[in-house]
Amino acid sequence: MSNLDVIKISISELPQLQHLSKVTFIETFAAYNTHEDMQEYLNNNLSIEKLSQELQNPNSEFYFAKLGESSIGYLKLNMAHAQTEPQEQKALEIERIYVLKEFQGIKAGQALLNKALEKAHTINAEILWLAVWEKNKNAISFYKKNKFEDFGSHIFQLGKDAQTDILMKLDLI
Numbered sequence: 001m002s003n004l005d006v007i008k009i010s011i012s013e014l015p016q017l018q019h020l021s022k023v024t025f026i027e028t029f030a031a032y033n034t035h036e037d038m039q040e041y042l043n044n045n046l047s048i049e050k051l052s053q054e055l056q057n058p059n060s061e062f063y064f065a066k067l068g069e070s071s072i073g074y075l076k077l078n079m080a081h082a083q084t085e086p087q088e089q090k091a092l093e094i095e096r097i098y099v100l101k102e103f104q105g106i107k108a109g110q111a112l113l114n115k116a117l118e119k120a121h122t123i124n125a126e127i128l129w130l131a132v133w134e135k136n137k138n139a140i141s142f143y144k145k146n147k148f149e150d151f152g153s154h155i156f157q158l159g160k161d162a163q164t165d166i167l168m169k170l171d172l173i
């Protein structure tokens with residue numbers, strides 16, 4: 001889409017980032033989880049305080065996918081110690097990649113993923129990696145389409161529910 005852009009998010013856009021983070025998380029996961037577990041995640045992980053700290057971490061970067069003036073998706077990247085798990089190789093983590101439901105399928109997710117690849121090359125990362133819930137078949141298909149491969153699993157605690165995440169990586173060397 002011609003007026004689709006990927007723009008780095010600044011601290012002044014924190015309220016918009018929080019709104020988009022909450023809406024996309026609810027759209028993606030509310031149907032599969034209890035209200036209490038969802039609420040706990042939203043309160044703990046997507047609070048203004050938490051997102052503000054993350055935005056100001058020099059080893060994390062956030063980007064909006066913009067369609068004209070509207071922010072329709074976002075990406076969170078982690079480098080070095082900001083990664084949620086240490087990796088043996090020099091690595092870049094996609095911690096979050098979300099597109100609003102009504103705008104999925106118009107290549108916004110691809111534009112965000114391309115930004116992650118661009119950043120990975122800039123920092124000479126050997127792998128681009130991520131963790132995805134084993135039941136999130138859509139996202140897994142999207143990553144496989146982009147040549148990511150499984151390399152392990154870990155447990156992700158959503159409220160009281162211990163969920164299995166598949167670890168996926170793309171080799172860059």
Ligand SMILES: CC(C)(COP(=O)(O)OP(=O)(O)OC[C@H]1O[C@@H](n2cnc3c(N)ncnc32)[C@H](O)[C@@H]1OP(=O)(O)O)[C@@H](O)C(=O)NCCC(=O)NCCS
Nearest residue numbers: 028097098099104105106107108109110132138139141142
């Ligand atoms: C996964 C997600 C980011 C993909 O973004 P998107 O904007 O819908 O995908 P795009 O339109 O950019 O698609 C890019 C390519 O991937 C393919 N693709 C996207 N979703 C797919 C799916 N579910 N199955 C197979 N292929 C898929 C598209 O067909 C397209 O391929 P093409 O270029 O050959 O046509 C988006 O659907 C999303 O936000 N989902 C909910 C949040 C989520 O689960 N995030 C991941 C958490 S780990």
